[in-house]
Amino acid sequence: MPVTATSQLGRARRLVVLQVLGLSFSLVLTTFALPAAFFFYWRYTRAIGDARVYMFEWMLDFTGVFETENAGVFEAGDEALASVAVFVQAADILGNAVAVLLLSGSHRLLAEDQQKGCCIGSTDDRRAALAEETEWTPAWKAKVEELSLRGMTLRSLLQFYQENLPTMPDWTYAPAEHKTRDVVRRAIIPLTSKEESAYAASALNGDGPQRAQVMVTHNWGNCFKDLLAAVVSDALQECSFNLATNLLEDDPAFLYEILAKTACLDHTYWICSFAVNQHICICHSNPYDRDPFTRELHPVCTCSSANIFDPDGRSTLSEINKFDDMMYHLSATGDCRQVIAADKALDLFNRAWCVAEIAEAKRLQMTQALKFASKAAIMPRMHTLENLDVRSMRASSETDKEFILNKIAHNTGVEQFNTELQSLILDPKSGLLASWHAMDSWQQIREVGRLIRWGLADGGTGKVWKAWEAHE
Template sequence: MGRLRQTAKDVAAYARQRKRKLMIAAAGYVLVVSIGLCFFNALFGGCYLAIWVYGVGRFVVKEESPWPWPCRFFVAVMILLSTVFVALMPWLFFGGEEGCREFDPAMPTRFGMRFEEFWIQTWIFSVVNAVLAVIAIWMSLADHPPSKYIRESIRCTISIFLAVLLKTAGVVFDACQGADLDNDGLRDYAYNNFPVPMMVSSYGTSAGMLSAVWCMQFVVDRLLALERSWGEPLPGTRSIIWLSRLMMIMLSVLAITYYYPIPTLIFSSIWALEIIVFTVLIWRAYSPPVRALRTAAGLNASDGVNAQLDKEVAFALKVIGRARAGTVVAGVSMSWHIITWGTMWVAVTKEFYDAYMYSAVADTFGNVFCVVILSAASLSLPSCLLCKSSKASTGEPRRGRNEHVTDRPAEVDQGAWDRKVAELASRRITLGQLLDFHARLGSDLMPHFDPRRSTTNDVVRHAVIPESRVGELGKSLAEVLPKKPRKHPKPPRMVTHHWANRFSDLVAVVVANGLGSKRWDSIAESLRNHDEKSLKEQLEDKVDLEYWLCAICINQHASICGNSMGVADTVTKEVLPSCNCSTPKFFNEHPGECELNKFDDMMAHLHRQYSGFLQVVAVDRDFNLFTRAWCVAELAEAHASNLEQHVVIHSPQVLEEHSGNLSHLKVQECNASRAADKEAILQKIGTEDDIEEFNQDLQQLLVGDGGLLAGWLDGQALLQEVGEIAARAKARMQKKEATKVAKDLHEAATAIDPMHTASF
């Protein structure tokens, strides 16, 4: 079975790699065809180039992290230089305004445009292009968390800038390259007679419309993220998806009917109507979460937790309001642009031509406004421009009161300690391996395993320890599992969890993190049904993501395997088994060899080694994680070290039930397996005043404004989090309604039977 699973994994990886290569090959083919077409038919060549830029930016390029600084700087410089170049084109090639006036400035085009109108449009489009250049440069230079959504938003903005840049160049050609080659008394448009202006104009028009479609697809992506976290279908989402696909079809139809005015008017009218319907449906789809949030906002908060929820509700309403505003602005400007495009070719007048040109400007700003408002919250000025220390930009820990302090005793050799830290940090398990291990539980491993009850502690004793024993000695399970070289390894992730949690829930948290989700309830259900195969298919290339879990990456044979301390199995109620291996045991009395006292140093080691290293916080259903001293210490240490932290919870309902305790969480009230461990943690924090300050920081870290339970990543994750807040608000209302009903029933029973003494 193991070989079959590995073979299936290899086949899936090969298929993904082959698909990737085919997409790159197709992109290369379309680029060659587009360039070739430019020499034979400049109109279609420009259109194909616009399609190529859209296709590559939307489907081929999939990077998540910000560009390296030299690349960002190069892009910003190219945007600036190209903007200046196009603005100076009249002086560089045509002799300035006087040179552009050499052809009869009073001769009108068939739309009634004369030189003066073209010259005014040249300045207007140059100003528009300069404004877009500033936005594109800012987005190109900005820092942001790893996110495909943000990266695509930046590519879309640059695509919009490029469309307007070439449209501006087209206006310059029309203003300065005057001619009347057919001698009909009407000024020719430059694209009618010269291939370069034709290609430039067709690219600008096509890319502008494609960018508008691209922008609307962002809106759909965000809405679907909200729907997933809301927990139930939003009204009209299926229709919205099909309408977004229909936009591409309508764009293709308009390209075909370019030379036929009446069909162009008909199809542009249909498309404009479709965009209006699309915008209305998007607005309507947001209504259920908005209603839940507004109702929750009207409830009077009686304690700090509800006050915190009310803050989150207000924030969620603001985010949805921005999303709605961006959709409406983009939808209205896009529909105006499309309808004036069709009307211009039938009603051949200066007024309709002006309406089309300025609607293109409005559409440009509408799309940029939508993209920026959906992603700007995740963008910040690059650290080098803010003159931050190099450590802030390279991922080095922050310094100050929470400065990382090693747990190494003074008498322990530094080299031996560091070697053990590096060895621990090198042990990892991939998502695929973790799912394969879980699939074996209940069959050839730990036959009595129950995904609804068996804890991580149970699995460690019954499965991890036996599987990691090699002869008379033992290793960590991560060392025993087969290793497969990876071509493009990604930074590992450390999981903070506690052993009393159900093991299946822990695996669900890790899978949810791999999928980019913030909740694990539905994934746990799939694991209970032993549907690991479908989860691996959903993960696709994420199955090779590496995680550090103490239960699997620490050598349990070098510490706890020989004594279960009388703890009983959760399912069988029998005492957990012990291991009789000959592996030497190392605890606090042997600090250099011990593997249980180096978490902070190992975290710092991985943080220095990998810029994308992060911490995954596995919040169990009962929130017991926050009652464990070591877990709380890891959370605080990771935050103090400037480490990115991803919190994964069961559901918003569970968060509503248990988050109240987090507002009063104190590290000195947390539990530890050994009293000495808790004492060591408190000593490391410092005096009583330091502990009190630590508690305040910890509470703020968890439930404060911008805390872990209200943190945001990018535009898509933001809407996903907003959906969870809305679902949580709905759960709060349902809880209050249930309480009110119970209270009413109690009062009614008391009124009927005065002797009724049941307390409410």
């Protein structure tokens, strides 16, 4: 059964109550138990006339294990009170241990060790599995290396979201409605038209282009806010991105503050919308991208660059025909992993380019992390992934689809590719969805622990709790 946001919120609050009770119990016992213990110890040593009697002997004396010649000095009431003191001391030790366990979060470590949430893959033997390098021409290799250095820091991505998007002339960004393709057409292309460059390589990118640590696979039909939220959730090591989505819409400055405190702003991500120079790809034509409100086609760019037409995928100047080679280059020259930012409708798995990137990352043994809005959001749609066939997938153009299918047919064959794709996504032990199938109570507790840390970060304002409740 899907775990609802309300139930997770309830678990989180119950765990907070347990932590408070544990701490209170420990403080009360420490406050009253120790004075009582010293009081009875003092009475005992005075009664037998030996101030050097150890507490251990005193405890054994009243349990019958240790007999002294003065054992009869006490009245029956004294013995009972002393026994109570011993019991209270033991309870104090136990209470302290429970409080430390709850407050430290150690009870969640088993979940961390048993399963890594939403990440699969291993980098142990990644280099050994890489194919031999393609015979690239110097110009081709230079373009691949250039693309690999167009990562953007999370700081720059959030600055784009907070500063550039809200101030675009003649267009108002609506976070809940506008897709990535809308943002590309109405913000990224106009902002870079003067330089005629990729956004990541332009002066607008405050931190400058960086070597990518993470390649983000996404579809342009995804809500742009969700794409950025998936990246944020990856930086914060969250499995789902609904909470980040709500905070991006309600209070992006607060989310920026959380990322700054957790030292996540310097993480670098490669996102094609920002990394590819749209002025040599699509800026002069727009046959189908329409504004969701006016239903009018987005305007085209008037820059002087020429869009490259590359039906066979062999153009040296083209940038969209080198994604596989760039992934290989990033894997061969250093650590790089893949984040798969799934849209709420799971349409990403029906996009030929996206599936090809996922399969290539698996072949290169890149560590892959799948990001969903929430478990509750994907469970009703899981059945749509059971009969995936690359031949029925969509691409921006028939030329792109034909190029991808020809490459698959040449490398593995379409039928084998489909079989491997099913295993990659749906295998119950090693597939991309395995961690979601196996999310048991231990993992749910881990999710609750993370929610508590988020809740504590807002300084008691309740922003996180409000955003979490908005999941429903």
